[in-house]
Amino acid sequence: MQSAKILNKLLKEAPKNTKGSKEIAELQNLIVEVMKPRLDKLEEILSFRIVPAIRDDFQDEEEDWWPDYELYSDSHAITDMNGLLVCIQVALKGMPxxxxxxxxxxxxxYLAAKPTTIQNKTKKYLxxxxxxxxxxxFxxxxxxxxxxxxxxxxxxxDLASITMDTGDRIKLKIFDEQTFVQLQSRIASLENYIRDFCALFEAHVECKEEDRAGTLSKFAKPQGPLSAGAVKEART
Incomplete structure (x- = not known):
């Protein structure tokens, strides 16, 4: 997807009562109205981390404890990948x-603001x-x-739950880790595109940036990578 950064501002904020000023203001207001809430949701999604699951102090040591990892965010109670995927779908719903x-x-x-001397739509418009x-x-x-x-x-x-096999569980963990990286990368790209798009029209949607690195509590340490042996076991 082409970045809006390569484009010069096409419609700048116009003084009141000038040609197209009302229409430009309405466009900017619409962009802020629909995009700012979405940016807030994307920011929340980007705050998620994969962390080790915390065992309940009263849980039997011999009880099957799986999965041993979960998702963590200060702004959501979601702890599994399914919840994150649904959260992303909700954030994207209606955006097209x-x-x-x-x-x-x-x-x-554009038609209201462009000079009468311009007959055809310009390259910038296209x-x-x-x-x-x-x-x-996208x-x-x-x-x-x-x-x-x-x-x-x-x-x-479902397979890992039925078989309770270590290899099947590791396959799911690898899938979740790879999926998480893929999703976060796409969310970050979409967030940047939206910000660039809003800047193109001088629609001010900036919100207070939170320090994503500081969202984890002292119990939420990032999940370490799988060992080479574990990966090999899952693939065999």
Missing amino acids: DDLKAIGEKFDFA LVDELIEDMED VTHFSRLCTKILDDRRNLH
Whole structure:
């Protein structure tokens, strides 16, 4: 997806009562209205970490203790990958429709603000229009990916639950770790694209950045990587 950073600002904030000023202000307000809540949700998702699960003090030492890892975030009670995937789907839900609405409002504002001497839509306009379509496609495919991952994970989890085999459990753990990295990378990319997109229209959506590195409590230490032996065992 093309970054909005390569584009100059197409519609700058216009003084009141000038040509297109009302339409530009409405476009900016719409962008802030629909994008700021989504950015807040993406920030929350990026705060998740994989951490070792904490054994209950009253739990029998010989009792089967699995999984030995979980998700942690100060802002959510979600502790497993399924919950994170559903949380992402909720954050993405309706976003393609929001982008379509922004595209329509952008078209209206552009026509209202452009000089009468310009007859055809400019190259910059076409680039922004393409950017909106690219963002729609990105979000749609991302949501479908989450659905596929949920299905794949359900199969792995069910198998590991039935067999209680160490190898099957390690396969699920590897799947979760790889999935987590993939999801966080896509969420970070989407967040950056949204911020760049909003900056393109001078729509101010900045919120107070939280120190993601400081969101973990003293009990939430990052999960260490799997040993080479464990990976080998899972693949055999």
